[in-house]
Amino acid sequence: MNKIKVSTGIYWVEIPEANLFILCGCPADSVKHLIKKGLITYEDKGLGIICETGPNAILLSDIPMQKESISNLAEFPVLQMLYRQGMILPNHPNNIGIKPLLIGNENEVNAQIEYIYCGNYGLSSIDEIKMSGILENQAQEMMRLKLKFAFDKIKRTQELIETRIIGNEPVEIRNGVFIQRKDLNLFEIIYKGNRIQVDLNLAQDEEYEAPYHLGYHEITREYFSVIHTGEGDGWDINRPCMASIITFQGRIYLIDAGPNIIHSLQALGIGVNEIEGIFHTHAHDDHFNGLTALLRSDHRIKYYSTKLVRVSVMKKLAALTSMDEVLLEKYFEVHDLDIDEWNNVDGIEVK
Known part of the structure; x- marks a missing residue:
């Protein structure tokens, strides 16, 4: 049994004999931190199949937010297990019936289950899509594409992963490995008499870290300009995810x-209080999970998207924060954009 500090608030505990590799703590970009640390690598399974290694379990923080940052963002770690490791892929050598394991207190586990579902599928029925203003034939085509990527069935998160609710008594999570909560966000992992403690609390002088260094490049506030702030994706350890200003x-x-x-x-x-508005394209985590940071602003930031995107984003954000969707929308000044039409936004034409 071995513990490795991956980054601030993120640890890796491996028990190879029990086939258990636990990502402890999953704030933003935890997968990138694992890749950077060499804990996610490529493995040749033979027959031309190369896939990633990585965790098969996630230990969630007891606290949903620390230092104004979300502590539990399990969507990308779970997707990495299901798709990049191959646990869900038909006929994949890693699809052997073992599911990703989500471990934590009941509130956080349930919140992550719903948040992962929303991130995986967005609006998951024709009726939901139509209620966002999409015509019947378009809604049917959207569902056809969703089902294609979902291997012909929209599944609840509980069908894709296993969960373990832990309290103050030791709970077996898998293959003779037990976890016990010793205090708030302090856990003990036990296997064959060996014990390792994992503390997911951030110290007073700590914050979650980005996996890349950006330096400082103050922008010129021109009359009109577009600045790319990232050209990476959820797996690129050297660049922020694709976004612009x-x-x-x-x-x-x-x-x-x-x-x-x-x-x-x-x-x-740029300070968050300087942000006038956000144009939102979709609800995948690499385009979405910084949205909670905008709630820090001293004013209601204008939120621009199609109704289809807004409804799916607010549904996912409500699941993540355990807040009501209607209440969440009040934190923003919402402006729905017309699909396939030019929209005038404060003098900017947007389509």
């Missing part, structure tokens, strides 16, 4: 808000 007549707008958005803004000399 628009400056127009002294106002600043975001296009999407991925992980560590505050880190990117600070690197450009």
Whole structure:
């Protein structure tokens, strides 16, 4: 049994004899941190199949937020297990009936289950899609594509993963490995008499870290400009996820808000209170999970998207924060954009 510190608030515990590899703590970009640390690598399974290694269990923080940052963002770690490791892929050598394991207190496990479901499928029925203003034939085509990528069935998260609710008594999670909560966010992992403690609390002088260094590059506030703040994706350890900033007549707008958005803004000399609005393209985590950081603003940031995107984003955000969707929308000044039409937004034409 071995414990490795991956980054601030993130640990790796491996028990190879029990076939258990636990990601302890999953704030933003935890998968990138694992890749950077060499804990996710490539494995040749033979017959031309190369896939990733990585965790098969996640230990969630007891606390949903620390230092104004979300502590539990399990969507990408779970997707890495299901798809990049191959646990869900038909006829894949790693699809042997073992499911990703989500471990934590009941509130956080349930919140992550719903959040992962929303991230995986968005709006998951024709009726839901139609209620967002989409015509019947378009809604049917969207569902056809969703089902194709879902291997012909929309599955609840509980069908894709296993869960373990832990309390103050030892709970067996798999193959003779037990976890016990010793205190708030302090856990003990037990196997064959060996014990390892994992503390997911951030110290007073600690914050979750970005996996890349951006330096400082103060932007020129031009009359109109588009600045790319990231050209990576959820797996790229060297670059922030794809996003951009628009400056127009002294106002600043975001296009999407991925992980560590505050880190990117600070690197450009921009404060969250300067953000006029955000144009949102979709609800995948690498474009979405920085949205909670915008709630820190001293004003209601304007939120621009189609109704289809807004409904799916607010549904996912409500699951993640355990807040009501209607209440969440009040934190933003919501403006729905017309699909396939030019929309005038404060003098900017958007389609």
